[in-house]
Amino acid sequence: MSQQPISLPAKLINGGIAGIVGVTCVFPIDLAKTRLQNQRPGQQVYKSMVDCLVKTVRSEGYFGMYRGAAVNLTLVTPEKAIKLAANDFFRHHLSKDGKGLTVLREMLAGCGAGMCQVVITTPMEMLKIQLQDAGRIAAQRSPGVMSSVKLVVPNPILTRSYNVAALPRPASAMQIARELLHTQGVQGLYRGLGATIMRDVPFSVVYFPLFAHLNRLGKPSLDQPPPFYWAFLSGALAGSTAAVAVNPCDVVKTRLQSLSKAGGEETYTGVVDCIRKILQKEGPSAFLKGAGCRALVIAPLFGIAQVMYFLGVGEYILENSPLSLMST
Template sequence: MEQSTHENRQLVSALLSGAIAGLSVDLALFPLDTIKTRLQSQFGFINSGGLKQLYRGLGSAMIVSAPNAAAFFSVYEASKRMTIDHLKEPIVSNMVSASLAETAACLIRVPVEVIKQRTQASKVSSGIILKEALREEKLIGLYRGFLSTISRDVPFALIQLPLWEELKSIWCRLTGQPLEAWESCVCGSISGLTAALITNPIDVAKTRIMLAKKDNKYGRVNFLSVIRIIWKESGLRGLYSGATPRITFITIGGAVYLGGYDFSRKLIDHLLIAS
C-alpha cells in the first residue's frame, strides 16, 4: 500500500511538473520558434510573415503544451522506474525512457504542431488552417511529418535527457551537494544546446514537410529525401536554416524546461508529502 501511494505521488508530481515546465517554455520563447519556422519555410522569411505577429499560432500551441509535457515526463519517470533494474546501466535506462517518452508525446504534439507551423507561416487563423487541412487531407493530414518528427525528436531526446542526467550526476559528485535549481538549469541548457546542434537538419526537413501541401515536392517524399533535396538546393546553409533561433530557443528552453521541471517537482513533492 505504501509503495502504491508513493508511485501515485510520483506520477502526480511528474504530470504537474511537466505541465508547468511545458507552459513556461512555450509562453516565454514562442517568438523564437516562430522566427525559426519562417526562416525554414520554403516560401521565404518575409513571405511567411517576417518579424510580424510573432505570437501567431500561440493558441494552438497552448492547447497541447501542458498535456504534451505532462505525458512526456510521466512516461519518462515511469519508464525509468521500470527499466532501471533490468537494464542495470542508468544511462541505458535513461535513453530507453527518453525514446518512449518522446514517442508518446509526439502522438499528442504532431497534429497541433502542423497547425501551429502553418499558422506561423501564413496570414490566416489556426481555425481556418485546421478546416483546410481536414478538408484536403482528412485526419491523416494532421499527422503530416509524424515520422520526421519522431526521427528528429527521438534522437534529440536520446542526446538531451541522458546528457542532462549525467551532467547533474557529475555536478553532484564534484560538489558533494544536492543540485540547486540554477545548477539543474545550467545542465539542461548545455544538454539542449548539444542536441539542437546535432538534430537541426532533421528539424528543417520536418518543417518543410509540415508546411507542404500533399502535391508539393516536400509533401510527396520522406524526410531523408527532403534532406537530400535541401542539400542539393542550398547545401549545409539550407540544412542549418533557422539554426540560430532554434538553438537559442532550445538552449534557453532546456534551462527553463528541465530546470523548471526539477524545481517544480521538488516543490510539488514537498507539498504532496506535507498534505
Template sequence: MFVENLACGGIAGIVAVSCVFPLDMVKTRLMNQSSNATRTVAYNGVVDCFKKIIQTEGVSGLYRGLPANLVGITPEKAIKLAGNDFFRSLFSKLYFKTKPAAPTDVVKQLPVSLELLAGGCAGAVQVVATNPMEIVKIRMQTSKGVSTIHVLKELGLKGLYKGSAATLSRDIPFSMVYFCLYSRLKHHLSENKQDPSSKISLKAIIPSAIVAGSTAAFFTTPLDVIKTRLQAHGETQLKTIGQVYRHIMQNEGAAALFKGCLPRVLIMSPLFGITLTVYELLQNFLGINKV
C-alpha cells in the same frame, strides 16, 4: 507518482513555451524559406526576421499560434518528462533487480545505454501530442490571417499527423541525447553525489538543462528542417523525408539543413532550462522521488 509527474510536466511546459515563443516563430520562418524559391528570400538572419515580423505584423505577430501551442504543449511536455521518468524507473527496477545490493549511501545510476533507451521511448510516445501541436503551430506561423479553427478544419484528424515519421525521427534522437546528457551533467554538478535523497540545487539543474538542450538541438536541426518543410504549406509535391532531403541537397546544399539552427539552439537552451527547473522544483515541492 506518474500522474503527479504529468501535472508537473504540463505546468513546466506552459511556463517555458510562453517565455521563448517569439524565438520559435523566428526559427520556423527561417527554416521554411527556400533560398531557390522564385520569390525573394524574405529574411536575412535572426535579427532581420525579428525586425520584419514586427514591422509587418506588429509585436503580436511574434506570438501567432501561441494559444494553440499552449493547448498542445501541456500534454506534450507532460508525456515527455513524465514518460522519461517512467521509463527510467522501469529500467532501473529491471536492471538493479539483477545486481547485488548496494549500500544505501551509494547512488544507483543507470548505464548510458538504458538512459538513452529511456529517453528514446519518451521521445517516441510524446509524438501522439507533439505532431498535432506542431503542425498547427507551423501553419499559424507561416500563414498570415489564418485562425486556429480554420487550420484544424483544413487539416482534419488525418492531417494533424502529417509528417509524423519526420517528427519521430527528430524527437527520438533528441530525447535520447537530451535526457541522458542532462542526467549525467546534473549528477556531476550535484553538491551531494552520495545522498540519493538529497534535493538537486538550481546550480546543477539550470546549466545541465541548458547544455543538454543546446547540444541535442544542434545535432537534430537537419531533422527539424525536414519536418518543418513537410508540415508547412508549399512544396506539396514533397511528401517523404527522403524527398525533402534530396530536394534540399540538390537545390540548396547541405548548409540549408542547418537553417534556423541558431534560433533553434537559442530556443532550446532557455526552453529546457526553464522547463526542467520548474519541473524539478515542483517535484521537490510535492516530495516526488526521482530516479
C-alpha cells in the same frame, strides 16, 4: 523542496507549467526559426533571426510574433508532461534493483519518451507551422507589402477555410484543423509524423542521458541533490546540444508540414524526397537553417522544466489544492 520520489500527477503539473512558461518566453524565436527554415535561396525575406523579428513586428504588430502561440500553449502541457513522465517511467522500469542506469538504458528510456510524445507533438507542430509561416509567404508573394491582413494565402488543400479572397482575417488553428479533418481525415493532422519521430526520438536519446550526467556533476555529495541553478544549466545545455544535433530533421519536418507555398517553392512527397531536393538545390548547409534559433528556444524550455522538478512545484500545488485540503 521535495526530494522524495515524484508522483505522476506532480510530474504532469511540473511538465505542464514548465512548458507554458517556456513557450511564452521563447515563442518569437521559434517563429523566426520556422520562417528561416522555410526560406529558399534567392527568395529570402529575412536575413537573420533579429531581422525576422523586426520585420514581423513592423508588418504584423507585436502579437504577430506570437502567431500560433495559442496552439502551443494549449498542447504543450500534455506534450511536455508526457515527455518528462514517460522518461521517468522507462528509467524506473529499466533500472536494476534500484541501481543506476547504464548509458544504453538511459538512451532507451529517452527513446521511449520520444516515441510517446509524438502523439501530441505532430498535430501541435502541424497547426503551429501554418500560422507561423503565413506572414513570410504573404511578404514573399507581395514584396514590400507585409500587410497584417494578408497573412494567409490560398492553398490547394485548404482552399475553403482560409483562402485570402474568402476570408479577410488570418485563419485560426481551429479553421485549419477542421479543414484538414474534412479533406484528409485524422492523417491530415499527422502529416510529417515520420519526420517528427526522426527528430524527437534522437533528441530524447541525446537529451535525457546528457542531462542526467551533467546534473550529477553538480552534486555536492552522493546523497545531496545539485543546486537549482545547476539543474537549470544542465537542462539548458543538454537541451541546446540535442536541439542542434537533430536540427536537420527539424528542417525536413518543417518543410513537410508547411502546406502553403510561395511561388517557386518545392513540394515534397516524403522524407526521402525532401532530403534529396534540399541537397540538390540548397546544399548541406540548408539543414542547419534555424539551428541557432532552435537552440535558443530549447535551452530555457528544458532548463525551466528541470527547475520545476527540482523545486517540487507540482507537489506543492497538489498538497495545497482544494481537493487535498478537503480530504484532510
